[in-house]
Structure formats: C-alpha cells, structure tokens
Amino acid sequence: MLLKFMFHIIILMITGPIYQLASAQYSNTTQSECESICGTVTIPYPFGTKDPKCYADKWFEIECRNTSQGPTPYLKSINLEVTSFDQMNSKVHIMNPVFRWNCPNSKDSHPVVDMKGSPFVYSKEDNKFTAIGCNKILFLQSNGSEVSGCVSLCDSYDDDEVNNNVAFGADGCVGRFCCETSLPSFLSEFNVTVEDLREKNSSNECSHALIGTEYWYRVPFGSSYEYRSFRDLAIDFVPAVLEWVILQESSLKFPIVGANCINVTSSQNRPSGWRCQCNSGYHGNPYISGSCIALRGSSDIRTRAKWAIIGVSSSLGSIILLLGIWWLYKVVRKRMIQKRKEKFFKQNGGLLLQQRMTSTEGNVDKVILFNLNDLEKATDHFNTNRIIGKGGQGTVYKGMLVDGKIIAVKKFKVEGKVEEFVNEFVILSQINHRNVVKLLGCCLEAEIPLLVYEFIPNGNLSEYLHGQNKDIALTWDMRLRIANEIAGALFYLHSVASQPIYHRDIKSTNILLDEKYRAKVADFGTSRIISSEATHLTTVVQGTFGYLDPEYFHASQFTEKSDVYSFGVVLVELLTGEKAISSVRSQEIKSLVSYFNVSMEENRLFDIVDKRVIKEGEKEQIIAVANLANKCLELNGKSRPTMKEVTLELEGIRKLDKKFTAEQNHEEIEVGGIEDYQPWVGYSASNSLPPLSSGTFSLDSEVIPIVTLK
Known part of the structure; x- marks a missing residue:
C-alpha cells in the first residue's frame, strides 16, 4: 500500500506541470480582452470580433449574427457562415x-x-x-x-x-x-x-x-x-x-515567438502572405507569440525527470522507486509504440497487402519498407515547401534520404479507406519498365500510408505542351519519341506484364519527364489488374473529362481499347499543343477530340497542327501520326488498334524520320521512293489499318514480333 501511495505521489509530481502547460495552451488562443465565443464556436486569433485589435485585418473579422439557430459566426468580408476554425493548419x-x-x-x-x-x-x-x-x-x-x-x-x-x-x-x-x-x-x-x-x-x-x-x-x-x-x-x-494566409499588408508582426512562419509567394491565383505552424513537438496557436507550448518530446521527459528527482531526493528508496517507474515507463511506452505501429499497419491495409502480394508475382523483395522517422527527415517533416504535386488521392513531397538519394513521397488521403494505396502498391511492385515510374517502397507505420517513388525532375508533359513550363520547347523528334515511349509502356502493361493491367487514367499530366526528357507513366491509383481471360472491367465510371472513352461512359465497361482512346487524345495533344478541354474553342468543339475530328473531316489537319511541328516534321510523318490518332479515337472500340499495333506504327514513323534525315544529308531526297515504310494514305476518318508483315524488334530487353506497314 505504501509503495502504491508513493507511486501516485510521484506521478502527480511528474505530470502536474504538464497539465498546467496543457491548460495554458488551450486558454491562450485569442488576444486578451477580446470576445472568443459566438454561440458554440470558439474564435481563435487571427480571427476576431468587433474591435480591430482582436483580428489580424478586415478579412478576418467575424460577425456574430442572431439566427433561428442562435448566435452564428459569419466571415463578414465574404458573407459565409463559419462552423469551426483550425488555426494550426490555417x-x-x-x-x-x-x-x-x-x-x-x-x-x-x-x-x-x-x-x-x-x-x-x-x-x-x-x-x-x-x-x-x-x-x-x-x-x-x-x-x-x-x-x-x-x-x-x-x-x-x-x-x-x-x-x-x-x-x-x-x-x-x-x-x-x-x-x-x-x-x-x-x-x-x-x-x-x-x-x-x-x-x-x-x-x-x-x-x-x-x-x-x-x-x-x-x-x-x-x-x-x-x-x-x-x-x-x-x-x-x-x-x-x-x-x-496572412497577407503582407496585415498588421500582424513576424516572426512570431515559438512558431515556424513561411512566406508564401504569390502565383496567378494564389495570394502572397504568411502561413504559420507551431514548431515540431509544440501545440497551440501559432499566430500568437508564446502560445506554442511543448507537451511531448525529449524536453518534456527531462522536465518530468527533474520534477521527479526533486520530489524523491530526500531518500534513497524514493530514487530507487523512481528508477523503477522510469523503467516501467520505458517498457509501457515501447509497447504502446509497437501497438500503435500494429494498429496503423492494419489500418493502412497491411493485412490486405500481404494477402494480395502472396497471390501475385512481383518485385516485393526489391521493395523497401521505409521508417517513418527517415521519411520525416527526408521531407523536413512534410514541409509545405516540399510539395511538388496534389491530387484526389493525396499529396506528393520531394525528399532527400541520408545517402543523398532524391525521392518522391506520396502521402495518401484515405481516412480509413486503403484500397487505392494497396492497389497502387501491388501494381507498381509488379512492373519493371523504363517508361513507368519506379516504386522504391512504402511506409505503413504512419497514421496515413506512404508510397516512395523515384524522383522525376522535369515535371509533366502537360506543362510543356500547354505553356506552363517554357524552359525547353518540345521538338518534333522529342514528341515522336515521347509518344513511342508512352505507347511502349501501355503495350507492356496490356500484353507483356505477368497479368494484364489497365491504367484507366492516361492523360498528359500523368506523363512525367525525367532528366533526359524521357516519358514515365505515373499515377496507378485507379489502375486494375485483370485476369488473362477477361475482356473488360465493369466499374463505376472514373477518369478525367476529355480523355474518357465514350463506350466506357455509356456501358461502364473498361477495356484495353479504353486506354487506347485516352492515348489517342494525348497523341492529338502532342500534334496540336492544344488542351483536351478548352473554353477558347467554340461551344460545339470545346473537346479536343471533336476539334480534331472536324478538322480531319474537312481536310484542315495542318490548320490545327502546332507551328513547331509543321516547321520540323515531314508532311508524311504528320499525316501518319494524325491517321494513327484518328484510329485510336474511333467511337467503336473494336475498330481501334491495340497498343502493340500503335507501338509498331510509331516505331515505323520514327524510322521514316531517320530516313528523311539521311536523305537530306546526302541531298538525295526522293519522297516517293521509300520502300520499307509507307504512311497511311490520306487522313480522313474513314481510313482503315494497312496490312501487316512480320519481323522483330527489341523492347525493354524482350524480343517481340514486329510488323511493318505496307
């Protein structure tokens, strides 16, 4: 009984100051002498009511209105009702x-x-x-x-x-x-x-x-x-x-004691200002100086130890008891951390992942299970400055491991739903292709699952085609090569992988470009592995407007030819430099596919082709690529070519490019004398695929049949 009594006394001595700190933290969320509650909603600074000193500037003024539901806070500047605030995440x-x-x-x-x-x-x-x-x-x-x-x-x-x-x-x-x-x-x-x-x-x-x-x-x-x-x-x-963000002209003074404040630079649609967070291991209101207070971490352990030693230093028995409690704390904490990791492992689909991987062949042995601490260090604790992309599935951060290797870390937004995370992990662990983004590993011990990829430095194809990135202009040769690389990757997914894989979201923003501007197909969150015997996948319609197969729209049945249709849209983007959906075009042809089809039917192909393509490409090449895109965009999926046929056609067009170059160098250009390749004649929507002859070529160290168009 005495030992039990002393145990409770020491616990109170250790935790008492911590409770005081916690109380201070939650009481120090508003400026002094300012009203902090409207109805049931607590109003933290930089928001406030009535007196201008209670809020950062006019944008953050809250008006407490009497409604049928009682006092209700409104953002006065934009006249919208407020239900809650999250000042720690702005x-x-x-x-x-x-x-x-x-x-x-x-x-x-x-x-x-x-x-x-x-x-x-x-x-x-x-x-x-x-x-x-x-x-x-x-x-x-x-x-x-x-x-x-x-x-x-x-x-x-x-x-x-x-x-x-x-x-x-x-x-x-x-x-x-x-x-x-x-x-x-x-x-x-x-x-x-x-x-x-x-x-x-x-x-x-x-x-x-x-x-x-x-x-x-x-x-x-x-x-x-x-x-x-x-x-x-x-x-x-x-x-x-x-x-x-806190706008630059605000009266709030920076830096703020105890907070990490970042100056967010402006862009076309983003205001310039400041965004603050409490430093790692601290909690409170980062917009009030001194409000961020440490509740956990090594500094708190030393504080607790100091209080405990002061309380029990009067007797050797108390010190021994303290050491025993410390040992017990370490054991309990270790078990809690282990149980927490097990909980997150199950919550993040670890058991489902194990089950899926045991039933499939993949490169699991080559996939690394990363430690959460290592990934936090690599991304500076997932600092917002490290964000390189956001999407419906989550946020991607740039990071650097201790060995200097640059990586990309995808932090999923799942809240208990892990199917997309498991699906992407299983699919990418089975793919080994130079034109598909490489999966390095994952982390399941965090609250939110993480996937780690190779870092692709030069952004996505859409940025170069549509003017967001003007560092380098894509030449005709580069466009042909990128199209051939995308087609080869899809051919691999459909026909060469151990089980057929449908990507289901092929678009220019999902085509990344590496340091040599080689294409890397990315974002496999909605992709699916199907059995070799299956001909389609029945599912709720998902994808990106402007790239979706019309047959998939109406029947909800996704086939390999649906990926072919999406690739056809990307091929037209490469030819024209136009967006898949654009408000600049007339009401009837906002869709790039409609715009392209009308131009083909009216024999106006070269009116819509990118000027750089016309300048650098041979007419026969451009017509051949346009005819190929036209076949990929057939409304009837059965009339579209397979990705194998598309790959071989693009390979032939690139060989035609090399032949033209060689002839020009020897000043012996004879457009009508090409024997080993002929582009499709004309470019109307009624043209069909030409006959095929056999041969072979090497794709990713694997010899496959090749056909040459005659």
Whole structure:
C-alpha cells in the first residue's frame, strides 16, 4: 500500500506541470480582452470580433449574427457562415452555397462566390466538385474559363427512379445520376454552368452542383451516420473548407515567438502572405507569440525527470522507486509504440497487402519498407515547401534520404479507406519498365500510408505542351519519341506484364519527364489488374473529362481499347499543343477530340497542327501520326488498334524520320521512293489499318514480333 501511495505521489509530481502547460495552451488562443465565443464556436486569433485589435485585418473579422439557430459566426468580408476554425493548419470550415436548376418545390439558385483579392482559397485537399442530374455536363468556371467539370449519366429520367437511385455512401457519389471531381489549385472564385449531354432537350430536368467537403453528404444519426438521398437536396448550403494566409499588408508582426512562419509567394491565383505552424513537438496557436507550448518530446521527459528527482531526493528508496517507474515507463511506452505501429499497419491495409502480394508475382523483395522517422527527415517533416504535386488521392513531397538519394513521397488521403494505396502498391511492385515510374517502397507505420517513388525532375508533359513550363520547347523528334515511349509502356502493361493491367487514367499530366526528357507513366491509383481471360472491367465510371472513352461512359465497361482512346487524345495533344478541354474553342468543339475530328473531316489537319511541328516534321510523318490518332479515337472500340499495333506504327514513323534525315544529308531526297515504310494514305476518318508483315524488334530487353506497314 505504501509503495502504491508513493507511486501516485510521484506521478502527480511528474505530470502536474504538464497539465498546467496543457491548460495554458488551450486558454491562450485569442488576444486578451477580446470576445472568443459566438454561440458554440470558439474564435481563435487571427480571427476576431468587433474591435480591430482582436483580428489580424478586415478579412478576418467575424460577425456574430442572431439566427433561428442562435448566435452564428459569419466571415463578414465574404458573407459565409463559419462552423469551426483550425488555426494550426490555417483552415476555416464554412457553409458553401449550392447551385440548382429547374428543381421542383425550390427556387433556382445561382449564387455568386468571389474571394479574389482575399487571403482565402478553397482547399483542394479537403473539397470536391459534385454534380447531380441526368445526362448533364456541368462545368466549374473560374475567371471566365472552365477549370474542371464532370458528366452525369442516366438512361432515362424519371423522378421516382432518380429518388431511388441517387444516393451517397461512404465512398461519395455512387451509382448513376451523379459525378464528382477534384478542384484546381488555389480556387478563389467560381461559377457553374450546365449543358445537355445528348441531343434530346432535357433542360427542364432538375440539376445540382456544389463545392463541399468529401463527407458533406453524411448526416449524424445516433453514434453513426446516415447518407443524404436525392430528396434531401433542397438544402441551400453544404460544409466546405477554406485555406488562408496572412497577407503582407496585415498588421500582424513576424516572426512570431515559438512558431515556424513561411512566406508564401504569390502565383496567378494564389495570394502572397504568411502561413504559420507551431514548431515540431509544440501545440497551440501559432499566430500568437508564446502560445506554442511543448507537451511531448525529449524536453518534456527531462522536465518530468527533474520534477521527479526533486520530489524523491530526500531518500534513497524514493530514487530507487523512481528508477523503477522510469523503467516501467520505458517498457509501457515501447509497447504502446509497437501497438500503435500494429494498429496503423492494419489500418493502412497491411493485412490486405500481404494477402494480395502472396497471390501475385512481383518485385516485393526489391521493395523497401521505409521508417517513418527517415521519411520525416527526408521531407523536413512534410514541409509545405516540399510539395511538388496534389491530387484526389493525396499529396506528393520531394525528399532527400541520408545517402543523398532524391525521392518522391506520396502521402495518401484515405481516412480509413486503403484500397487505392494497396492497389497502387501491388501494381507498381509488379512492373519493371523504363517508361513507368519506379516504386522504391512504402511506409505503413504512419497514421496515413506512404508510397516512395523515384524522383522525376522535369515535371509533366502537360506543362510543356500547354505553356506552363517554357524552359525547353518540345521538338518534333522529342514528341515522336515521347509518344513511342508512352505507347511502349501501355503495350507492356496490356500484353507483356505477368497479368494484364489497365491504367484507366492516361492523360498528359500523368506523363512525367525525367532528366533526359524521357516519358514515365505515373499515377496507378485507379489502375486494375485483370485476369488473362477477361475482356473488360465493369466499374463505376472514373477518369478525367476529355480523355474518357465514350463506350466506357455509356456501358461502364473498361477495356484495353479504353486506354487506347485516352492515348489517342494525348497523341492529338502532342500534334496540336492544344488542351483536351478548352473554353477558347467554340461551344460545339470545346473537346479536343471533336476539334480534331472536324478538322480531319474537312481536310484542315495542318490548320490545327502546332507551328513547331509543321516547321520540323515531314508532311508524311504528320499525316501518319494524325491517321494513327484518328484510329485510336474511333467511337467503336473494336475498330481501334491495340497498343502493340500503335507501338509498331510509331516505331515505323520514327524510322521514316531517320530516313528523311539521311536523305537530306546526302541531298538525295526522293519522297516517293521509300520502300520499307509507307504512311497511311490520306487522313480522313474513314481510313482503315494497312496490312501487316512480320519481323522483330527489341523492347525493354524482350524480343517481340514486329510488323511493318505496307
């Protein structure tokens, strides 16, 4: 009993100061003498009410309004209701307006959301653009241009059918009648337009569109959740998340004691300002000097030890007891860390991963299990300055290991759903191809699973084709080589890999360029391995608007020819330098595929081809590539070539390029005298594939049949 009593005394001596620190932390979130609560919401600095000294500047002023729900905080500058604040991550949760068209029992709603010039932008990581309707194309517009969009499909429209089929579950938009997509970076204002997908006029049908969090459709029900149905969409607002910075002209003074503040430089759509976080191991409000207080870590262990030694130094027995407690603490802490790692391992799909890997052949022995501490050091604790990419699946960081090796670390956004992480790991661990991004390993002991890849330094193909990156212009020879490398990688996935793999999201932003500007196919989160006997994959429609196979749209059946269609769009991008979807073109041909088809049908191919391509490429080559793209974009998937045939055709076109170069060097150019290769005659949509003759060539150290077009 005495030992038990002394044990409790020492624990109080050790933890007492810690509780005081914790209390100080949570009480020091607002400026002194300022109101900090509106209704049930606590208002932390830099936000505040009434007195200007209580908030950083006018953008952060909160107006506490009396509503039917009681006192409710509003961001006065943009007139949006606030539900909570997250000052540690520089985010604020708001209620965002919903767009409606032609809905019974409710008025049309076309709200204006404009935060240009403010420190606020919509969080790409936390929000999605969701649309609901029947055979509608809904465009998300910003600054007068379409920046995103999605297609909502159904076979027929009936109120009862919609009510029974449109629903939201744990995975978001499921079934027919709805679609969703990610937001562009740094969106500060938007509008939504709706168009009919089919020729039949269905403009009187009800449609909705909104920007909201991934789980806006969840409604609390007891200890769990219910999910909204179509009938519930008379709501006017849904939860959304804004990110903020402290603008340069703010009265807030930097640096802030105890906080790590980063000067965020401005871009085309991003305001310039400051963003702060408490230093590693500290918690509190990083926008108030001295508010960040240490609660864990080695400094706290020394503090606890100091208090314990002072309390028990009067007797040798107490010191021995303290050492025993210290040993017990180490053992318990070690077990807690081990249990936590086991928990995260299971939570992140470790058991599912083991099961999947035992049933497949792959390069598992070559895949490294990284330590979380090593990856945190490599990425400077996942510093926002290290971010090199964001997407619907997660965020990618650039890092450097202790041996100097540069890596890319993908931090998934799963919140309990790990199928995409497991799927990408299993697929990439089975691929060994020079034109597919290489998986180095993973980390399962973190709260959020991590994948580690080779670092690809020169960005993605889209940046070079569409003017975001002007460091180097892609020559015609480079474009042909990149097209051939992409085709070879897809041929490998479809026909050479141990089991066929459908990529399902081929687009120019998923084609990375290494230090020698060689193509690397990336982003396999939605890819699927199928059996050798299967001819298609039946699934909910997923992908990127502008690249999706029309057959996949209507039948929800993805085949290898669906990847061929997406590759055809990329091939047209390489030829024209145009975007897959562009608001610059007329209303009828916003789609690059439509624009290309019309030009081919009207014999105006060279009116849309990139000027650099016309200048550097031979006419016969350009026509041959255009005809190949035209075949890849056939509406009937069975009429499209396989990726093997595409690869061989591109190889032949590149050989034709070398032959032209050799003839020019000897001043013996005879366009009509080429015997070993003939491009497809003409470039109308009616041309068919030419006959094939046999031969071989080497692709990635494996000899495969080759055919030469005659």
